[in-house]
Amino acid sequence: MAHKKRDLTTVCKKTGNRIWDFQIDRKRFTGSSGTPDKKIGERMARAVWQEARDEAAERRKAVGRLDMKWREACESYFNWKKDYVTLERDRQHMEWVASVLGENLYVSQIDYKALESLVINMRNRQCLNGQNRGKISNATVNLMTKFVRKILKRCRIDLKCYLPNEPQYGKLMLKVEPRRREMMIEEEIKLRRTAKPDLLDLSLFILYTGLRKKAAVELTWDQVSLIEGVIKFTSKEKYQEIDIIPEVDELLRRALKNKVEGSPLVWTWLADRSWTEPRTGKVFVEGQRYPFSPMGTIHAWRRTCDRADLHNLTIHDLRKTLGARMIRETGSLRDVQLQLGHSNVGVTSQHYAHITPKDTAKRVSQTVSKSLRLIEQAMREEAAREKQGQDDLVDA
Template sequence: MAFYQHGRWYTEFKAGDYRETKPTDIIANTPAGKSKAKKIQAERKALFKALAAEVEKLNVRDKRGKIVDQPVCDAFSAYWENHAQHARGAKNIFRELAYAEAFFGPEMPISHIDAEAMIRLREKRRRDTSKRTKRPTPISNRAVNITCEAVKFALAWLRKNGRTVCEIDWSVVLLEVQDRVTEFKPSHEAVVLNEFRPDYLPCLLFMLECGSRKAQAVSLQWTDVNWESWSITLKKQKKRGSRRSPKPHLIPISKEIEALLLAQTDPDTREPYHPEFVWTYVAERTRTEVKSGREIVAGQRYPITYEGLSSYWVRFKANHGFKDVRIHDLRHAAGTRIYRQSKNPLATRDLLGHSNLSVTERYMHSTHEDLREAMNRRFGDGGARVNSQQ
């Protein structure tokens, strides 16, 4: 069926479970334009059927007609259509599967994907460079494993649905990954307290106190602050594919957070510097924003933006020699410190807003001092058992 919409003709057809809707270059809403659109639709449908017939020749079926082996392109498409597109992080899964399909070739049978083929894919991925840096740098082992694990999960789903898949020892394929244990140390905190931009500092200290993410901190509004219950509602991002809105993440207002909030009010009038957003900065120069066209006047206060805080943090790190320290490490530091003070993993989980305690375990690092204190607490005064035996 060809239809006219949004100023151009579209073609649409269905073949089995497959449905395709694509625009054309025809913009004239006339009988001649409709005739051309129908012709293009017939050509596209014929091309799809021809390609489907070629792929069908490569499918291996059992006596009951069920597919037991098929090309990579068809197998990954089935996995995507029936499972992966509804999973969390579907966009990343699609990208990794497309990379693997391009490496193996679309016509390669999935039964040929063995440990040797996966090692070749792994080595090809290791030679890629990261696009996040200006200089070409090798990608991390974790990024390599993400590509391999996307294929691993796809093969597991295909095996569960009757396809013949090789048994692969994934311990040989996957690379060793060391967890990145970083912490915003007291030495970093001392430099930040003395050298960080004063109007940006309260927002940073808020992240360090409550463990919020950067986006949650800069988007905090006065309507999220409840002085009656002494709590703050942090906005949580909606999960991909979920129809439910995320539950609000409530954190209590501590004495430190109270002081930071009150610092964002005028000392004379006790009115907030900004009527809507909590964290603000003082413009250092008069300029015009490129994207919004808004004029920024020097000396006046404006809400802190995600990009503004990020760019200033990058410059601050470079000027003060902070190596391998991210602004997200303030969240890690908040989780680690609250655990060391409370020794309660559930309190750490509630502060960080995790739904799974296994995620919180990444923040619960123990030091020699923690271990020594725990060992001493076993006997109360730290040597009662030895003294009593003497």
């Protein structure tokens, strides 16, 4: 025989409403349903009772489970992943979270409210560099949210930390519109006329291959086979191979003549004056060659764009330009995906599906031309009928 559930509510003598008063793990829970209806009161009380029991069970399971300080959790993740592509950026995110939420922050304290305050703080800060100076993009804010998510995920799954209030990250992800900027032919002419030869070669290499800036700047000669006509490299922790087309072969052979002794890097630049880098103290001597660095490439690119009057054009847009031009000429998302190294065609479609291939444009032109011919034919027939009608009236 089934046992009848005991009532959790009683009648308040003063108001007549159903109220509850019980303890779970020495913690007292009281409340009122606001109605004299027993069914409603019992349903509300049982929901509170069940939630309290679940929390108590979680607390009991959490006894002896690990909690970590934020920095300790991050360093554990960095040591686990070792050297990876976004390590430097992730360290900046670690510092950002600590500066906003406190140096003594524990991972168990990061809940929805804490992460929300972090997102709001980041959106209100000023961007001191980049093309969008004064504004931190939604994509950059989302990178910070994703970093917090992967740190807490490792803490919860691998390190068995107790995270009772882990936030719902999806609700705090900001809407990001894919960047549509590409270099127009008129802008490429300006770039060719303005850029210094070494930077121009590197820029054209990115434009002709579609490599990401970091992969291109850090390309080494052991990744290049001029005999096989192929470049083998790793970008975003994924292995990739691309064929060397004649235009790229010409750029690489020119770079080989300018190779810096003792440096494995492909792309170098010639110092046209002597100067000292104020931040690092490194001395550059006029007439000497030095390998490009990622940050040095960005600075050189911005100076070139300022001289050439190219607005809101980043060096990464050269990669997007190749993808857009390939779509227009071939209409093949698959070919673009393989060349640019996207993880799947869906990623490629997200960035380039808005572009109309030439074949499609040709078919659109044929459709419009046929419509115009039909309109002209209909107008001629209508004019002929009107003329015939007028002639009939004259004969009558």
